[in-house]
Amino acid sequence: MEFLIIHLADKKKKIHECINGFASWFTRDPRHYQIIFLSCFLWYGISALRWDIAAPVLAAAFCACLITQYLFIAFKRCDLHSLKSAMISSLSLCLLLKTNDVYVMLLAGVLSISGKFIFRIKYPSSGKIAAGWKHFFNPTNFGIITTILLTGNAWISPGQWGSAGVMVFCIGILGFAVLLKVKRLDIAITFFTVFCILNFIRSVMVVGWSADVFFHQFTSGTLLLFTFFMITDPVSTPSHKVARIIWAALVAMLAFYLATYQFVNGAPLWALFFLSPATILFDKFFLHPKFSWL
Amino acid sequence: MSTLFKKLIANVELRIADLEKQITKRITRITNDDAKILAALRLLLIVVVMIIPGNARAFCGFYVAKADASLFNKTSQVILVRNGNRTTITMSSDFEGEVKDFAMVVPVPVVLQRNEIRTVTPQIFTTLDGYSGPRLVEYYDENPCEPRIVYDQMVSKMSMADMSTAAASKQESDHYKVKIEARYTVDEYDVLLLSADESSGLEGWLTDNGYRIPEGAREVLQPYINSGMKFFVVKVNPEELKKKGTSFLSPLQISFNSPKFMLPIRLGMANAKGSQDMIVYAFTHTGRVETSNYRTVKVPTDKNVPEFVQNYFGQFYVDTYRKHRREQGAANVFLEYAWDLSGSVMQFCDPCTGTPPMLQDLITAGVDWVQQYHYGYNGNVFFTRLHVTYDRKNFPQDLQFQETPNRENFQARYIITHPAYGEFTCEAGKKYLQDVRQRRTRELQQLAMLTGWETASYSPYINTFNYYPEGAPTYRKVVTPVIKQAPIDTGSNVVPRKDPNQIEQGAFNIPLNDDAGGNENDGASAQWMMIGIGVLLLLLVFSGRRKVVSR
Numbered sequence: 001m002e003f004l005i006i007h008l009a010d011k012k013k014k015i016h017e018c019i020n021g022f023a024s025w026f027t028r029d030p031r032h033y034q035i036i037f038l039s040c041f042l043w044y045g046i047s048a049l050r051w052d053i054a055a056p057v058l059a060a061a062f063c064a065c066l067i068t069q070y071l072f073i074a075f076k077r078c079d080l081h082s083l084k085s086a087m088i089s090s091l092s093l094c095l096l097l098k099t100n101d102v103y104v105m106l107l108a109g110v111l112s113i114s115g116k117f118i119f120r121i122k123y124p125s126s127g128k129i130a131a132g133w134k135h136f137f138n139p140t141n142f143g144i145i146t147t148i149l150l151t152g153n154a155w156i157s158p159g160q161w162g163s164a165g166v167m168v169f170c171i172g173i174l175g176f177a178v179l180l181k182v183k184r185l186d187i188a189i190t191f192f193t194v195f196c197i198l199n200f201i202r203s204v205m206v207v208g209w210s211a212d213v214f215f216h217q218f219t220s221g222t223l224l225l226f227t228f229f230m231i232t233d234p235v236s237t238p239s240h241k242v243a244r245i246i247w248a249a250l251v252a253m254l255a256f257y258l259a260t261y262q263f264v265n266g267a268p269l270w271a272l273f274f275l276s277p278a279t280i281l282f283d284k285f286f287l288h289p290k291f292s293w294l
Numbered sequence: 295m296s297t298l299f300k301k302l303i304a305n306v307e308l309r310i311a312d313l314e315k316q317i318t319k320r321i322t323r324i325t326n327d328d329a330k331i332l333a334a335l336r337l338l339l340i341v342v343v344m345i346i347p348g349n350a351r352a353f354c355g356f357y358v359a360k361a362d363a364s365l366f367n368k369t370s371q372v373i374l375v376r377n378g379n380r381t382t383i384t385m386s387s388d389f390e391g392e393v394k395d396f397a398m399v400v401p402v403p404v405v406l407q408r409n410e411i412r413t414v415t416p417q418i419f420t421t422l423d424g425y426s427g428p429r430l431v432e433y434y435d436e437n438p439c440e441p442r443i444v445y446d447q448m449v450s451k452m453s454m455a456d457m458s459t460a461a462a463s464k465q466e467s468d469h470y471k472v473k474i475e476a477r478y479t480v481d482e483y484d485v486l487l488l489s490a491d492e493s494s495g496l497e498g499w500l501t502d503n504g505y506r507i508p509e510g511a512r513e514v515l516q517p518y519i520n521s522g523m524k525f526f527v528v529k530v531n532p533e534e535l536k537k538k539g540t541s542f543l544s545p546l547q548i549s550f551n552s553p554k555f556m557l558p559i560r561l562g563m564a565n566a567k568g569s570q571d572m573i574v575y576a577f578t579h580t581g582r583v584e585t586s587n588y589r590t591v592k593v594p595t596d597k598n599v600p601e602f603v604q605n606y607f608g609q610f611y612v613d614t615y616r617k618h619r620r621e622q623g624a625a626n627v628f629l630e631y632a633w634d635l636s637g638s639v640m641q642f643c644d645p646c647t648g649t650p651p652m653l654q655d656l657i658t659a660g661v662d663w664v665q666q667y668h669y670g671y672n673g674n675v676f677f678t679r680l681h682v683t684y685d686r687k688n689f690p691q692d693l694q695f696q697e698t699p700n701r702e703n704f705q706a707r708y709i710i711t712h713p714a715y716g717e718f719t720c721e722a723g724k725k726y727l728q729d730v731r732q733r734r735t736r737e738l739q740q741l742a743m744l745t746g747w748e749t750a751s752y753s754p755y756i757n758t759f760n761y762y763p764e765g766a767p768t769y770r771k772v773v774t775p776v777i778k779q780a781p782i783d784t785g786s787n788v789v790p791r792k793d794p795n796q797i798e799q800g801a802f803n804i805p806l807n808d809d810a811g812g813n814e815n816d817g818a819s820a821q822w823m824m825i826g827i828g829v830l831l832l833l834l835v836f837s838g839r840r841k842v843v844s845r
Contacts, residue, residue: 050591050622052702100702152580155698162589162623207520210513212690216587263553265586265696 030181031084037174038091038229045095051160058094060102064109065090072117085139085235086113092140095225096269097147099154104147108154112143121280123290132290136279138236138272145273156266161221171221175228184232186241187248192227194252195268202260226268238279240286247282251275369571370562371419373547375660376555376578376697382660383557384547386419393530393541397505399561401523403552405475405487413481413544418658422575424648426631426679428593428706430607431645435730437714438722471495475524481544482535486527490519505529514560523558547660557693559684569685574693576678577635577661582700583678585627587691590680592629593618593706594744600737600755601710610708613745615681625688631679632704637664637671644705651677676701711737731756 026032045051069086089112099105120135147154175188199217203209231251238244251271259267373384472495476487490496493515500507505527526548535541562570576583584590594614603610619628635642635651642650653671656664664673682693713730734756742749
């Protein structure tokens with residue numbers, strides 16, 4: 001009898017350890033949360049919002065991203081952890097880029113990941129900061145914009161989320177959770193605030209639309225997704241806090257200009273693409289250790 | 295073998311489509327030879343189709359009924375053509391009432407030149423509506439116990455009650471600090487292009503010049519003035535109209551260069567209390583048009599519905615649209631049709647509910663990049679039909695569009711399947727009877743799901759399909775007039791929901807603002823689920839953090 005009790009206690013302890021081990025592994029890397037959140041969004045989009053994504057196109061995004069990443073890992077002898085980043089890239093591609101063509105999606109996936117390994121610069125060691133490589137384009141953003149420019153057979157669909165108030169709450173809260181882990185809340189807040197203020201001044205104070213027009217612009221799922229999940233990528237943004245805030249404000253201003261005066265759809269994505277190389281400059285003037293996921 | 299036959303069918307189908315196209319395009323009368331070839335090909339096709347088991351669905355089905363724009367109350371129709379930065383807008387003028395009362399104010403981004411304004415024939419709207427409306431198609435089962443009989447194509451159309459009423463004409467008005475940028479007479483219309491500094495001035499000017507403007511127009515006029523928009527103001531010139539010898543107003547077409555690809559709908563809401571329906575027909579070079587500031591959702595399509603839907607197809611579609619709109623959210627734009635109309639395309643519709651737009655129609659609509667080529671035309675054209683039910687609450691912003699490279703065809707298509715008639719004494723026949731009963735049960739469920747109709751009263755429909763009168767031909771009975779008197783193939787026991795005429799009349803008169811809670815209903819259950827997941831994960835994040843810190 002005693003033996004049985006000891007045995008059971010032992011089992012319980014083991015299970016407990018197992019769960020604890022998993023929890024600590026899971027919570028150590030914020031990318032786990034990102035993967036879960038983005039998967040939820042994708043599921044929501046396909047099931048409730050009835051997006052038209054063919055299964056082969058979805059599969060193409062995942063295959064292209066993961067295989068390209070794996071090949072680069074094998075070639076550069078990096079560790080396998082970065083496959084999680086590829087997973088995030090492919091989920092973001094599925095959420096933001098629309099196409100009917102499997103090959104276009106494959107191209108987008110390959111471009112996203114290879115952009116990460118091609119457009120990067122080496123930082124020399126200075127003081128306490130160790131030398132290292134850093135890519136300056138957001139992988140998904142780079143993939144989306146270059147695919148649109150190269151093929152002309154893909155598009156961004158800013159209206160695809162609708163604009164229900166609940167969505168705002170939802171994406172906001174999930175994004176917030178991820179950011180708490182990633183410590184890049186400053187970028188999201190700066191970008192969102194600057195973009196909001198500029199739009200408020202323009203559409204409510206200058207042009208004179210009523211407030212609901214302004215709110216309607218800001219309850220777009222694509223904008224929130226961009227704010228909380230794309231621009232906040234800790235690796236491709238400036239490392240120093242001050243630099244990040246200035247940079248985010250610049251992105252917001254450019255996005256505002258493109259959207260309001262050039263009538264560009266999905267303006268934040270284009271703004272981020274054009275301002276990504278500026279990260280190099282910011283990192284030159286504001287020295288700070290590079291971000292590491294683990 | 296089956297794939298081989300499928301390919302063969304596809305081939306034959308293509309040829310038929312090609313031939314049909316050529317014939318229609320020639321405009322000359324169909325020669326006897328052509329008709330014979332066509333009939334022979336059709337016969338061949340049907341025979342081939344019947345030989346292959348289970349392949350009947352590969353054929354598009356016969357078009358039997360359509361739902362046109364006039365079913366919806368207060369429906370306005372607009373044709374949008376986008377070519378680079380050039381936009382052409384054609385507005386239907388289904389204005390009813392004294393023509394002298396007709397007035398329209400449309401914000402436009404630039405001052406229009408005289409040659410950028412013209413009137414077009416109203417026929418274009420009829421053509422586009424007839425071509426792109428939701429359609430009901432029919433299939434026939436074969437009797438598993440009898441040799442096959444080749445039947446001819448039967449197309450029957452339903453006449454819909456025409457209940458269109460005047461589109462809320464946007465009436466605005468005038469005065470102080472208003473500059474008349476241009477003044478034209480375009481056929482029966484007097485056109486003014488105004489720019490203003492203040493909405494009160496514009497409002498005053500319009501009122502003084504006999505334009506009745508609705509309450510609350512000022513709050514909408516001011517933003518347009520501030521963003522540099524001009525006002526395209528139209529009134530009817532009674533003398534010109536008299537000269538024309540008709541009391542009918544022609545649609546107005548305007549073209550301008552502007553990077554903005556949008557439709558100003560806010561002014562139209564100023565005087566309308568409920569919601570209004572608008573059908574947008576868009577022509578572009580590259581592909582589908584979608585709204586960039588609202589969600590564009592497809593209407594349900596390719597659904598199998600009971601045979602008797604044929605009698606109430608108009609009502610059926612109105613209810614399907616409403617229910618779908620309630621479920622998907624009121625602040626959405628609905629895609630009803632999208633088709634590649636490039637000159638090189640073989641099939642302009644499948645099946646056709648009306649004549650596809652031809653070169654002349656395209657040119658009338660303002661598609662100026664196509665050229666005549668042999669019997670058809672040259673150039674890429676893509677056609678999109680969007681349906682929007684807008685009101686102030688759900689559509690605070692004007693509709694902004696974007697041209698996507700998406701060239702996928704789409705149509706709102708509903709299918710009825712007529713069972714075979716006979717004794718069914720053979721084994722296969724018994725199984726067939728069972729299958730048909732199951733199918734008809736599913737059809738009723740589908741109907742309830744699509745329209746929200748109470749289908750319990752239709753339950754005899756499931757079992758009474760095997761009834762047909764003595765002496766009636768086995769096939770081809772399902773012609774609308776016959777059915778209207780007695781629903782033969784649904785069984786004479788079937789109880790119609792109400793008096794059919796009453797249903798139609800009633801349904802078409804109800805304004806479409808039945809969006810009680812429609813706004814909040816935007817995929818509500820899924821959203822609450824998302825919130826649940828969000829909160830759970832948030833808890834997880836915080837608990838996880840504490841654990842890490844404590845270590």
